């Protein structure tokens with residue numbers, strides 16, 4: 001058997017590792033100058049007015065809801081196909097997630113279906129830039145403005161992606177990113193939240209740190225906060241990788257081209273390739289498989305030395321949501337349901353070679369053509 005090609009294998013260079021060791025030797029482990037520097041660099045990179053680094057990409061979404069005062073009785077619109085965290089945070093503040101189906105060509109929220117879900121209780125929309133492709137965020141923002149709703153961009157997978165030349169996470173009122181190992185840049189765990197003003201960032205900073213503010217050089221606790229802090233060695237690790245982000249995205253775009261050329265099975269539906277995909281950052285190369293048992297295919301691919309998985313969940317079909325809301329997902333959210341049941345995430349990352357992509361493609365062709 002060939003070497004095993006995992007679904008993800010993040011590249012950490014000696015420089016990245018040295019950056020972490022440097023912080024460990026310094027003794028300043030939590031929220032020192034590296035966290036502050038990361039926040040500054042991310043703002044410079046994306047032209048976001050403010051950024052707050054936190055412990056993970058779920059904490060960012062949670063803080064955005066908390067700081068906006070969203071809670072019981074409120075409704076928040078989320079795509080039916082995403083990672084469960086997108087909806088879990090809405091449940092965690094006691095609000096109700098209202099699901100909208102996705103566009104099967106791109107796996108992002110179907111903007112045409114948002115307005116019909118808006119009620120007098122709707123407070124916010126959490127659009128997701130799924131798999132590293134910017135959704136129609138400018139359209140979402142227009143709808144939100146018309147109905148006076150907040151937009152919290154879940155850009156966990158889409159650092160560096162753009163819509164209409166503008167970076168994801170900077171169009172909405174808040175932008176949320178994750179540094180989990182499945183994302184473009186990783187610190188093991190980590191997240192960052194973009195905000196629109198320094199005042200808002202200060203409140204988010206207080207909430208991430210037990211609700212603490214420094215007033216006249218004294219600690220005050222005006223809020224009941226969380227511990228959602230990021231360590232300085234995580235921040236250093238992210239900063240070190242940030243300089244490679246552009247090159248990493250361009251490399252993955254080349255790998256994606258190889259998938260488009262080499263996958264020939266008619267039972268594999270590739271994401272639609274058009275103008276939009278030029279800005280795809282390819283956190284995941286996600287396809288649909290037709291007339292095949294997707295889970296069995298994952299097992300067969302594993303036997304051929306290839307790690308794959310489903311891409312994201314049809315959230316209303318996940319046990320908790322199914323039990324609570326009893327949605328008939330297959331009929332209410334057909335595209336999300338199909339993306340969940342027939343979706344397949346293929347490897348795409350810096351350490352992967354074009355030869356690897358050709359091998360994955362050829363194996364898929366072989367397994368699905370007979």
Ligand SMILES: *Cc1c(COP(=O)(O)O)cnc(C)c1O
Pocket residue numbers: 056057058059082083085086128154156157177178179180189190191
């Ligand atoms: C990964 C991910 C999250 C959660 O990020 P964590 O850092 O793992 O908490 C949220 N939303 C989406 C769309 C994600 O892909």
